[in-house]
Amino acid sequence: MSTHGKVTGIVSNLVTVTVDGPVAENELCYISVGGNQLLAEVIRVTGDKASVQVFESTRGLKNGDSVEFLGKMLEVTLGPGLLSGIYDGLQNNLTTMTGVFLKRGEYTDPLDRKVLWAFTPLAQPGDKVIAADWLGEVKEGWLPHKIMVPFSFKGEFTVKSVAPAGNYTVDETIAVLTDKDGEDIPVTMVQKWPVKVAVKCYKEKPRPTRIMETGVRVIDTFNPIAEGGTGFIPGPFGCGKTVLQHAIAKQGDADVIVMAACGERANEVVEIFTEFPELVDPHTGRKLMERTTIICNTSNMPVAAREASVYTAMTICEYYRAMGLKCLLLADSTSRWAQALREMSNRMEELPGQDAFPVDLSAIISNFYARAGMVLLNNGQTGAVTFIGQEGRPLLLRPRAEPRRPEALPGRQPDRLLLQIPRVSRDPGIPAGKDPEELG
């Protein structure tokens, strides 16, 4: 039986729920208000009281409103069709929502369940497989999208059958696996994974060896970044972080690019929607949008979903990495994410750290950066997630291991990059905000 509860306290989007059974940290729940179900996540438990952060506006919520716990953490849906997707921080498809305004409690499916995908089997009956092993592939645009043993499967399985080549929807069974107790488990093209847990279905994470070409000359020549490395672009507002990031998204040598607009301006995301479907990927000649997924939680969207957005983006990258692809995650900006954490910590009346940020901020950030990297897959192939974050002041967010003195960095550590942009446009001598196209 699932756990239920009642609302007993509300401060903005932090809600206290008195529960009648077990709840887990990060477990999801639905709060019923006026016919809507509002998704929320447990962020603290004290006795029979759970503090939950609500991913929606809590206007009209009352003490006594009922809450149903879902017994699972925030998950993303993984399967063919994620590329060129435009999602909010909780992976709702923004393009299939009705109405100009976002409606509270409207959740949309991230995948199109009706599309037929041309499937080619890769595994044979009798093969021994473990999580993330490839069972078959479909063509997603031009990319070979591997259909894998779901990441959540524990132990070894024997392939009982694989569907013959043909067209299938994501929900059709494309393989049957037998576990060690002899039980048959059907596998479709879709799997789910909790966003806050790193996907570790690979053999090892070696030191990155290759350069990831960003296509931005000054980076590639003087401060190259490794495939599977991490970097961040600090700088005050208006210094050109976003422009640089968009340039990397356009030119960067990656198979898959996930752009997380985390607490940023909506008009900047609109620029991507407008430009990317027209622009051509210099490496493949295909449209840029075909290799790009956008996770969009703009600054006015619910603050708790802002935190979720970077995790959603990272999990999608890890999924494609397991297919042996080179992924690039661009997050704009990590300082907005930190501010979201601060808001919640503030409402929970936690003792604050520096500038009222939560004391575990740098641990959280370091953990997140650690999910990037080049990995050696079980089948000997490699995949990579390169992560470039950007942040405004204050410079809190560099991962722990990063040397404090930026000037000590370049060239010394192949997997770490720091791109410090001076406030060019504020210096007399350089016109404020010169049109980037003109600088060429």
Added chain:
Amino acid sequence: MATKAYQRTYTQLQAITKATVTLNARGVANDELATVNGKLAQVVKTKGDAVTLQVFSGTEGVPTNAEVSFQGAPPTLRVSDQLSGRFFNAYGHPIDGGPEIEGEEREVGGPSVNPYKRRQPSELIPTGIAGIDLNNTLVSGQKIPFFADPDQPYNRVMADVALRADVDKIILGGMGLTNDDYLFFRHAFESAGALDKIVSFVNTTEEPPVERLLIPDMALAAAEYFAVDKNEKVLVLLTDMTLYADALSIVSNRMDQIPSKDSMPGSLYSDLAKIYEKAVQLPDGGSITIIAVTTLNDGDITHAIPDNTGYITEGQLFLRADPDSGKVIVDPFRSLSRLKQLVQGKKTREDHAQLMNAGVRLYADAQNAKTKLENGFDLSDYDLRCLDYAKEYATRLLSIDVNITVEQMLDTAWEIFAKYFSPAETGIKQVFVDKYWKKD
């Protein structure tokens, strides 16, 4: 406010601060309005049966046995075409002696536009001020503040901009306006004969600061009515957002929240973003453009209010007194319109971007020459010409009292360049020089 049948009334306050009261009550909804001895208040926190209300007009004279009635709904505004030409207080009640508005009652502070449904801003908003139109062109759907010192004539500039902008409606949200400023706006709108396209929501310094918190939501609810329902181009003026943020900090302080930087609440970024991100270009042609004022303390843009603002808005306009020309100018170095490239050369003449860059660069050369002069170095002929140029450029183009068309600004720029420089010194592309250089 009319008494409704379901109103619940309480008469026992548990706690009173300058801005809030706390009492035991049941069935209270988050964000719901109430009256405390007739003063309007809003639910900001519930904890068990303890409900905390922020009292907009302050708690002076509120006794522990004050009568508290809950109204069962969040703040609303009646919207209809009758809003045009009217002046309201923070609660949306007329202060111009006219009748109450008849129309649909809408919740203020409503949901956000789905970013995917937005359109890319693309329409020029001409202001006649060359410091804006030439160097920092405004675009409909943009949000941009003036960063100004309290003694600068920002309200005058804003009124000029509003009256010259080619828009269907102008909504003024005045927060902490001095009575003189309020009367100035009223007079400016009336004498321009523009009253019928203006709606004003005003809180003056004579009124309690917490009331200001309602102003942006009221103004933007009215703006959304005209932009969404009527597909109109709406310009919203918010002055002064620093005083708005101060009111936020008063409430959070009285609620014993842990302050973050500069005693501001940890949610300042989200609070400001919710307001500014209402700026939008809608798919059906309507738009909301926001021009705000953020007054600075001693020109300090690292203070939490301007700093957070800068990360949200699409640029900023700096006003500065220029001793050489004796004018108040729009500072070309520190001002930036991030959307200008969407209209420059597209909605304006082809040479626009080049002229802007050349003009600002030469002005920067003049600053260097000035530094040389101040340090006792000899000036070259070029330096001397730069200094003369700067004075004329500031007087004829940067000054806020300029009022000419964009075409005239471009022609003026060519004329001034030709007076002091050779074509090569301006660095402008030869095709444009051939076509536009003023030969005498």
